[in-house]
Amino acid sequence: MRYKTLGMTGLRVSEMALGTWGIGGAGWDDKPVEERQDAIKAAVECGINFIDTAPAYNAGMAEKHVGQVLHDLGCREKVVISTKCGTKFVDGQYIRTCRSEDIIRQIDESRSNLQSDYIDIYLIHWPDASVPFSETMKLLDSFKQQGKIRHIGVSNFSREQMEQASEYAPIEVYQPQYSMVYRDNEEIIKWAHEQNIGIMSYGSLGGGILTGKYREPKVYAPSDSRNRFYKHFQEPLFSKVMKVVELMDDISAKHDNVALSQIAINWATQKDFITSSIVGAQSRKNVEQNAAAFDWKLSDEEMSMLDAEIDKIM
Numbered sequence: 589m590r591y592k593t594l595g596m597t598g599l600r601v602s603e604m605a606l607g608t609w610g611i612g613g614a615g616w617d618d619k620p621v622e623e624r625q626d627a628i629k630a631a632v633e634c635g636i637n638f639i640d641t642a643p644a645y646n647a648g649m650a651e652k653h654v655g656q657v658l659h660d661l662g663c664r665e666k667v668v669i670s671t672k673c674g675t676k677f678v679d680g681q682y683i684r685t686c687r688s689e690d691i692i693r694q695i696d697e698s699r700s701n702l703q704s705d706y707i708d709i710y711l712i713h714w715p716d717a718s719v720p721f722s723e724t725m726k727l728l729d730s731f732k733q734q735g736k737i738r739h740i741g742v743s744n745f746s747r748e749q750m751e752q753a754s755e756y757a758p759i760e761v762y763q764p765q766y767s768m769v770y771r772d773n774e775e776i777i778k779w780a781h782e783q784n785i786g787i788m789s790y791g792s793l794g795g796g797i798l799t800g801k802y803r804e805p806k807v808y809a810p811s812d813s814r815n816r817f818y819k820h821f822q823e824p825l826f827s828k829v830m831k832v833v834e835l836m837d838d839i840s841a842k843h844d845n846v847a848l849s850q851i852a853i854n855w856a857t858q859k860d861f862i863t864s865s866i867v868g869a870q871s872r873k874n875v876e877q878n879a880a881a882f883d884w885k886l887s888d889e890e891m892s893m894l895d896a897e898i899d900k901i902m
Contacts, residue, residue: 601668684716
């Protein structure tokens with residue numbers, strides 16, 4: 589495993605963070621609880637010391653799985669946990685709410701779910717236009733003063749929103765979507781990196797499309813994240829992404845047929861403006877396979893080839 593310093597936080601984190609949206613269960617493939625929790629255990633065993641979760645991931649279930657595994661392993665102090673506030677999962681729907689009363693309730697529920705007195709990184713999951721940034725950021729700063737959280741961050745914010753919010757408390761971590769098939773946030777990420785804000789990017793495998801598992805277009809249920817959130821599973825983007833996957837096949841063949849996910853992970857983490865790339869997995873096998881990405885690197889030529897093909901998606 590490789591490690592970087594997460595911006596101004598000073599935390600040394602693994603370049604791959606375990607994403608737990610799928611581990612939470614809702615909107616993803618069905619897996620037994622034991623298999624989900626074993627994926628978290630495998631991550632720790634592979635040297636991953638950074639885990640990202642949220643109360644919105646199946647109404648706290650992902651947080652509970654993380655908390656239980658770290659408790660059983662007795663390694664809470666060795667793992668950096670990132671969780672969020674401002675979004676709820678109710679009756680299959682994601683609801684944004686940054687009202688103070690909701691966040692005050694969420695912080696205590698999250699600490700209980702995680703079986704931890706403190707949270708290393710606390711992010712605003714999505715901006716809520718109905719609540720002033722001053723109210724939310726001052727509340728998070730009070731949590732920091734109380735020792736409930738150690739660092740403040742935001743996810744899915746624009747640069748303007750980050751600049752406005754940072755007037756009331758320093759933003760130390762930024763979590764945007766970023767992958768070979770989604771580069772819309774690249775300029776904001778570079779700007780945040782220049783401000784010494786730690787970058788933990790999500791969607792690194794494009795919802796799984798960069799694993800090579802999906803070679804033909806398919807219709808998914810309305811609630812499925814591959815239909816609702818990741819638009820490249822649908823035409824016209826799907827066919828363009830397949831061209832990138834074909835290039836990844838060629839690169840894989842030159843590296844002893846490594847898993848395509850390792851190429852996607854290396855592509856993201858070899859960007860100097862990405863501190864850690866969040867990669868979701870629901871099984872030990874997938875976690876171990878993804879972590880093996882750090883046993884090798886893409887060459888400069890391979891990075892350039894991929895960038896050129898990726899540019900055609902835009």
